[in-house]
Amino acid sequence: QSGVMVALLLLVVLTPAGAASAAALPVVINTWAFRTAAETAWRVLESGGSELDAVERGCGQCEIDQCDGSVGYGGSPDESGETTLDAMIMDGNTMEVGAVADLRRVKNAIGVARKVIEYTKHTLLVGESASLFAVRMGFPYEDLTTQKSLSLYSEWLNQSCQPNYWKNVVPDSSTSCGPYKRREEVTYKEQTSSQRSVHNHDTIGMVIIGASGTVASGTSTNGAIHKLPGRVGDSPIAGAGSYADSTAGGAAATGDGDIMMRFLPSYQAVEYMRMGIDPTVACQKVISRIQKYAPKFFGAVICANTTGGYGAACNKIPGFTQFHFMVSSPLLGRPTEQVVDCI
Numbered sequence: 001q002s003g004v005m006v007a008l009l010l011l012v013v014l015t016p017a018g019a020a021s022a023a024a025l026p027v028v029i030n031t032w033a034f035r036t037a038a039e040t041a042w043r044v045l046e047s048g049g050s051e052l053d054a055v056e057r058g059c060g061q062c063e064i065d066q067c068d069g070s071v072g073y074g075g076s077p078d079e080s081g082e083t084t085l086d087a088m089i090m091d092g093n094t095m096e097v098g099a100v101a102d103l104r105r106v107k108n109a110i111g112v113a114r115k116v117i118e119y120t121k122h123t124l125l126v127g128e129s130a131s132l133f134a135v136r137m138g139f140p141y142e143d144l145t146t147q148k149s150l151s152l153y154s155e156w157l158n159q160s161c162q163p164n165y166w167k168n169v170v171p172d173s174s175t176s177c178g179p180y181k182r183r184e185e186v187t188y189k190e191q192t193s194s195q196r197s198v199h200n201h202d203t204i205g206m207v208i209i210g211a212s213g214t215v216a217s218g219t220s221t222n223g224a225i226h227k228l229p230g231r232v233g234d235s236p237i238a239g240a241g242s243y244a245d246s247t248a249g250g251a252a253a254t255g256d257g258d259i260m261m262r263f264l265p266s267y268q269a270v271e272y273m274r275m276g277i278d279p280t281v282a283c284q285k286v287i288s289r290i291q292k293y294a295p296k297f298f299g300a301v302i303c304a305n306t307t308g309g310y311g312a313a314c315n316k317i318p319g320f321t322q323f324h325f326m327v328s329s330p331l332l333g334r335p336t337e338q339v340v341d342c343i
Contacts, residue, residue, distance in 0.1 A: 024308030028328040030206040031254040037062045038326035038335035051208045051216035059110045059220040062204040070202045074146030076225040081153040083144040085109035086236040092215030092244030099124040099236040106134040110220045205252025213306040217242035217250040233257025239267030248274035255299025269303045279303035280311025287313045316342035
C-alpha cells in the first residue's frame with residue numbers, strides 16, 4: 001500500500017505547476033476581438049476538421065469579413081493604391097510552412113498558403129508569381145480594390161502622402177509626395193513611434209492546440225497602409241508572424257511588422273514555452289525584448305502551450321494600453337473575448 005502512496009505522491013510532484021488537464025484542450029486563440037474567425041475555427045474542430053483546416057478557415061473568415069479593413073481585400077492600399085495580401089500557415093507536427101507575400105488579385109491568401117504546403121516543396125511564394133500559382137491551384141482572379149480602398153488612397157494623396165514609410169530622401173517625405181531620390185548625406189534620426197494605432201488594427205494571427213496536443217498556426221493581413229509596393233511584413237515569415245511546434249506550443253504576433261519581424265517573436269515565445277515558461281510570461285518576455293530597441297513600437301503577441309495554457313502581452317503606448325483577443329476552449333464553452341493590460 002505504501003508503494004501506491006509513493007507512486008501517487010510522485011505523480012503529484014511530477015505534474016508541472018499550472019499544467020492544464022486534457023479537459024482544457026482543444027484551444028483556439030486569435031489576435032483581436034475577431035469573433036467570427038474564432039467561431040469558424042471552433043466549428044471546424046467540433047465537426048472533426050484538422051487543426052490546419054481550422055486555422056485556414058478561421059483566418060479565411062477574416063479575409064471574407066475584411067476584419068477591421070486590415071485583413072483581406074479592399075483595405076490598406078499601398079503607395080500606388082493597390083491592396084496586396086500576406087499570409088502563412090504552419091503545421092506543428094511536420095514543421096512545414098506555406099506562405100505567400102505581396103499576393104495580388106487573389107482574395108483567399110491563407111488558402112493559397114495552404115496549397116504551397118500541399119502541392120510544392122517550397123515555403124514562400126511572392127508577388128505576381130504567387131498569383132499565377134494561385135490561379136493554377138484554382139483560385140479566381142478578383143479585383144482587391146473597393147470604393148473604400150480608393151477613397152483611403154485619394155485622402156492620403158490629398159494629405160501630401162502623410163504618413164509614409166520613406167526616410168533620408170529628397171524632396172522631404174514628411175511634407176511631399178515625391179517621387180523621392182536618396183539624399184547624399186544620410187542622417188540617422190531617433191525612431192519615431194509606430195505609424196499604426198489601435199484604430200488601425202492589423203493581422204489576424206491564430207494558434208490552435210488540438211485535442212491531442214497537435215499545434216497549428218497561421219496569419220493573414222493586407223499589411224501596412226500606404227506601404228511601399230513590394231513591402232513584406234512579419235505576417236508571412238515563419239517565426240515572426242506565427243510559429244507552431246507540437247512539442248512545445250504556438251504563438252502569433254500582430255502590430256508593426258517592420259520592427260517586430262527583426263526579433264522573430266513567435267519563434268522566441270515558443271522556445272520560452274519549451275523551457276516550461278508560462279505562456280503569459282513567454283509573451284511578456286518577447287515584448288520586453290523588443291522594447292529595449294523600439295520602446296514605442298505598436299504590437300502584441302499571443303501564446304499557447306500544448307497543455308492548453310495560453311496568454312498574451314502587448315507594448316503600452318498612448319492610445320494602446322490593452323489588447324483584446326479571442327479564446328475558445330471546452331472550459332469556456334464558446335469563443336470568449338479576453339483582455340490583457342499592456343506592459
